[in-house]
Amino acid sequence: MTIKDIAKLCGVSVSTVSRVLNDRPDVSPAVREQVLAAVRESNYVPNNSARDLVRTSSDAIGLVVRGVSNPFYSDIIKVIGREIDAAGYTMVMQQIGANEDEIARGAIMEREKKLRGIIFLGGRWDYSPEELGPITVPFVCCSFTNSFGSLDRRSYSSVTIEDAQAAETAVGELLKLGHRRIACLVAETDDRSISELRWHGYVKALLEAGIEPDEALVARAHSFNMEDAYAAAAGLARSGADFTAMFIIADAMAVAAIKALADLGREVPRDCSVIAIDGLTFSEYIRPTLTTLCQPTSRMGEESVKILLDVIEGRSEPRHVVLAPELRAGASIAPPPG
Amino acid sequence: MTIKDIAKLCGVSVSTVSRVLNDRPDVSPAVREQVLAAVRESNYVPNNSARDLVRTSSDAIGLVVRGVSNPFYSDIIKVIGREIDAAGYTMVMQQIGANEDEIARGAIMEREKKLRGIIFLGGRWDYSPEELGPITVPFVCCSFTNSFGSLDRRSYSSVTIEDAQAAETAVGELLKLGHRRIACLVAETDDRSISELRWHGYVKALLEAGIEPDEALVARAHSFNMEDAYAAAAGLARSGADFTAMFIIADAMAVAAIKALADLGREVPRDCSVIAIDGLTFSEYIRPTLTTLCQPTSRMGEESVKILLDVIEGRSEPRHVVLAPELRAGASIAPPPG
DNA sequence: GTGAAAGCGCTAACAT
DNA sequence: ATGTTAGCGCTTTCAC
Numbered sequence: 001m002t003i004k005d006i007a008k009l010c011g012v013s014v015s016t017v018s019r020v021l022n023d024r025p026d027v028s029p030a031v032r033e034q035v036l037a038a039v040r041e042s043n044y045v046p047n048n049s050a051r052d053l054v055r056t057s058s059d060a061i062g063l064v065v066r067g068v069s070n071p072f073y074s075d076i077i078k079v080i081g082r083e084i085d086a087a088g089y090t091m092v093m094q095q096i097g098a099n100e101d102e103i104a105r106g107a108i109m110e111r112e113k114k115l116r117g118i119i120f121l122g123g124r125w126d127y128s129p130e131e132l133g134p135i136t137v138p139f140v141c142c143s144f145t146n147s148f149g150s151l152d153r154r155s156y157s158s159v160t161i162e163d164a165q166a167a168e169t170a171v172g173e174l175l176k177l178g179h180r181r182i183a184c185l186v187a188e189t190d191d192r193s194i195s196e197l198r199w200h201g202y203v204k205a206l207l208e209a210g211i212e213p214d215e216a217l218v219a220r221a222h223s224f225n226m227e228d229a230y231a232a233a234a235g236l237a238r239s240g241a242d243f244t245a246m247f248i249i250a251d252a253m254a255v256a257a258i259k260a261l262a263d264l265g266r267e268v269p270r271d272c273s274v275i276a277i278d279g280l281t282f283s284e285y286i287r288p289t290l291t292t293l294c295q296p297t298s299r300m301g302e303e304s305v306k307i308l309l310d311v312i313e314g315r316s317e318p319r320h321v322v323l324a325p326e327l328r329a330g331a332s333i334a335p336p337p338g
Numbered sequence: 339m340t341i342k343d344i345a346k347l348c349g350v351s352v353s354t355v356s357r358v359l360n361d362r363p364d365v366s367p368a369v370r371e372q373v374l375a376a377v378r379e380s381n382y383v384p385n386n387s388a389r390d391l392v393r394t395s396s397d398a399i400g401l402v403v404r405g406v407s408n409p410f411y412s413d414i415i416k417v418i419g420r421e422i423d424a425a426g427y428t429m430v431m432q433q434i435g436a437n438e439d440e441i442a443r444g445a446i447m448e449r450e451k452k453l454r455g456i457i458f459l460g461g462r463w464d465y466s467p468e469e470l471g472p473i474t475v476p477f478v479c480c481s482f483t484n485s486f487g488s489l490d491r492r493s494y495s496s497v498t499i500e501d502a503q504a505a506e507t508a509v510g511e512l513l514k515l516g517h518r519r520i521a522c523l524v525a526e527t528d529d530r531s532i533s534e535l536r537w538h539g540y541v542k543a544l545l546e547a548g549i550e551p552d553e554a555l556v557a558r559a560h561s562f563n564m565e566d567a568y569a570a571a572a573g574l575a576r577s578g579a580d581f582t583a584m585f586i587i588a589d590a591m592a593v594a595a596i597k598a599l600a601d602l603g604r605e606v607p608r609d610c611s612v613i614a615i616d617g618l619t620f621s622e623y624i625r626p627t628l629t630t631l632c633q634p635t636s637r638m639g640e641e642s643v644k645i646l647l648d649v650i651e652g653r654s655e656p657r658h659v660v661l662a663p664e665l666r667a668g669a670s671i672a673p674p675p676g
Numbered sequence: 677g678t679g680a681a682a683g684c685g686c687t688a689a690c691a692t
Numbered sequence: 693a694t695g696t697t698a699g700c701g702c703t704t705t706c707a708c
Contacts, residue, residue, distance in 0.1 A: 002684090002685055002686085003685065003686060003687095004685080004686095012694075012695085013694065013695045013696075014685090014686080014687090014695090014696095015687080015688080015694070015695060015696080015697095016693085016694060016695075018686070018687060018688085019687095019693095019694085021686095022687080026693060026694085027693070027694085028693060028694090031693085031694085045449040045450065046685085046686075047391070047452075047684085047685050047686070048387075048450055048451065048452065049386075049387045049388075049389075049390035049391040049396065049452065049684085049685080049686090050387075050391050050684070050685035050686040050687085050700090051387075051685080051686060051687075052387035052686095052700095053385070053387040053388050053391050053684090053685080053686075053687095053700050053701065053702085054685085054686050054687045054688080054699085054700050055686090055687070055700090056700070056701095058387070071409065071412065071620075074409065074412035074415075077412075077415075078433060081431060081432070081433045082433055085432060085433065090430060090450075090451065091430070091431055091432075092428060092429070092430055093419060093429055093431050094419070094423060094429075095416060095419045095420060095423065107381075108383055111383035111385070112383055112384070112385075112386045112428075113386060113428065114385075114386070114387060134381065225619075226619055226620070226622075226623055230623070252620075255620070255623050255624075256623050258623075259623045259624070259625065262625060281563075281564055282409075282564070282590075282593070282620060284564075285564055285568070285593050285594050285596075285597045285624075286593075286597070286623075286624050286625075287597065287600060287624075287625060340700095340701055340702085341701065341702060341703095342701080342702095350678075350679085351678065351679045351680075352679085352680095352701090352702080352703090353678070353679060353680080353681095353703080353704080354677085354678060354679075356702070356703060356704085357677095357678090357703095359702095360703080364677060364678085365677070365678085366677060366678090369677080369678085384701085384702075385700085385701050385702070386702095387700085387701080387702090388684090388700070388701035388702040388703085389701080389702055389703075390684095390702095391684050391685065391686085391700090391701080391702075391703095392683085392684050392701085392702050392703045392704080393684085393702090393703075394684070394685095
């Protein structure tokens with residue numbers, strides 16, 4: 001069943017049918033009705049490939065996800081998927097490994113799928129304009145931005161929280177309670193990722209409080225996953241390093257760290273306070289309930305889609321939204337022992 | 339950049355380029371190399387719409403996810419996405435609400451996107467053949483099957499664990515330790531979902547052990563989410579019902595329940611043992627570590643994609659794979675107190 | 677082994 | 693208001 005068949009069925013030309021199908025105004029009501037009826041009866045569905053071929057574009061929005069293991073992303077993916085559906089677009093999702101190049105993948109997808117736009121969820125923070133050449137559709141970076149790169153801010157969009165600021169706030173909470181020996185659990189400190197950014201916040205908070213950061217108090221996990229976080233936290237605890245509190249760059253890592261500390265006989269928050277960033281639902285159900293700075297997941301997903309569609313549909317220029325994380329008080333921090 | 343440009347660039351015809359691009363054997367090695375080089379250098383990506391138009395099909399596999407909030411699904415989605423990518427297909431994901439009709443959505447997607455196949459992740463267990471009329475491509479039900487429906491088993495595929503059996507095994511572990519008053523936390527017992535199925539296993543295990551199921555020991559949560567599970571578990575604990583152990587149909591719910599019990603002064607496993615089904619990573623990092631029957635997430639995702647592609651590509655008939663859950667011993671069960 | 681040419685189903689000028 | 697027609701970029705006979 002093609003547009004030709006419908007045309008024949010109605011005794012009109014294909015262009016007339018096409019007009020009806022595309023809601024063009026220049027069709028007589030009578031013909032329009034007749035065509036619509038024929039379409040309904042014959043269960044005709046337009047061939048999207050043919051449409052896309054002609055229009056050289058589709059209704060597809062690409063979602064390129066890097067580091068899917070992060071449970072924080074699962075929530076965002078859900079929200080983004082829902083919003084894209086609701087707007088009548090289609091979500092095409094691709095996951096890429098930690099070492100793959102999201103730009104290259106995005107560029108290929110853009111062409112293959114004739115994407116209208118791309119949302120990058122997780123990625124490098126240091127793109128250069130040259131690298132981005134292959135990407136010609138609007139894109140938004142969700143949960144990260146180009147802090148370390150040289151991109152023209154007017155050429156892309158982003159939705160983030162102030163990561164360094166959030167880390168400062170978190171460490172600030174510990175300082176307020178009187179902690180001075182504050183350890184830090186990160187993934188890396190030089191990978192130009194969210195980990196590095198949050199670590200900068202940690203360092204800054206200490207310096208501003210007149211505390212010299214101590215390299216012996218920084219634990220580095222090989223990745224963001226719980227197993228590695230557990231190992232890194234356990235390593236730090238066993239190292240004999242002296243600390244009364246710990247700032248951890250992600251909830252999932254904090255949950256693992258709390259377990260590691262407990263397994264080594266250090267109770268949180270009695271023997272060591274723990275504060276993190278992310279605000280997973282999950283963290284409210286461990287003991288002690290994790291004190292954490294929540295990323296506004298839903299809003300981040302919603303904003304990302306909204307901005308992208310605004311740009312795609314020509315309603316606005318690219319923009320950068322920075323949302324405020326919110327402190328969710330748990331029971332994992334307390335004044336230092338003694 | 340089109341196939342024509344590449345042809346011109348290489349001084350050959352478009353058909354030759356097409357042959358190279360489609361790995362046809364009848365091209366001289368020299369020309370093949372030359373074309374490949376040109377493709378690489380010019381960053382040429384074939385236009386999928388044009389391809390699909392000619393081939394009257396696409397490389398899209400639909401993933402229809404119902405009830406995305408389940409963290410168990412996040413892992414599976416990741417695996418499925420990876421496998422689909424690896425096989426050179428494209429994943430088009432749609433999420434649907436708890437009350438939407440996945441069949442209707444799948445049918446629309448099938449036509450609009452020219453899907454080659456569909457994977458349903460979560461869905462109803464009681465389809466009828468009539469309902470499935472609109473779906474004409476192969477599909478596989480992942481993590482559920484048609485236990486309550488009337489589908490011809492040869493008309494679809496499924497990948498599941500033996501849910502009722504898993505529940506029996508779980509409850510069996512509690513019985514082995516000497517528990518007799520075993521409570522149960524479910525979402526619903528009559529919603530024809532995984533919840534009902536696992537509940538059946540619970541009841542069966544009790545009956546076979548000569549224990550009369552006690553309605554007072556069944557807690558029903560409004561949903562699978564942690565908040566509702568917490569409330570239901572707390573309600574049961576407060577009800578004064580007498581139980582020494584609890585079988586919980588999902589890890590996430592169990593984590594919430596353990597917290598609820600603890601908040602009411604009942605320590606797990608000292609005062610109450612807890613066993614669940616799912617095997618989330620997460621559950622290994624709570625205290626006590628959750629004892630649970632793990633669903634083989636990766637294998638389930640892999641099998642689902644494998645079966646679907648086998649059927650799509652004509653290598654096999656639809657099939658039903660039942661995988662065995664594996665007991666992951668934690669520290670949440672112990673002999674009954676006293 | 678390679679090329680020429682006929683579509684795939686649709687949209688969008690351009691005519692009428 | 694409606695019809696005619698030229699492609700969109702690709703695959704695939706069918707020649708050579």
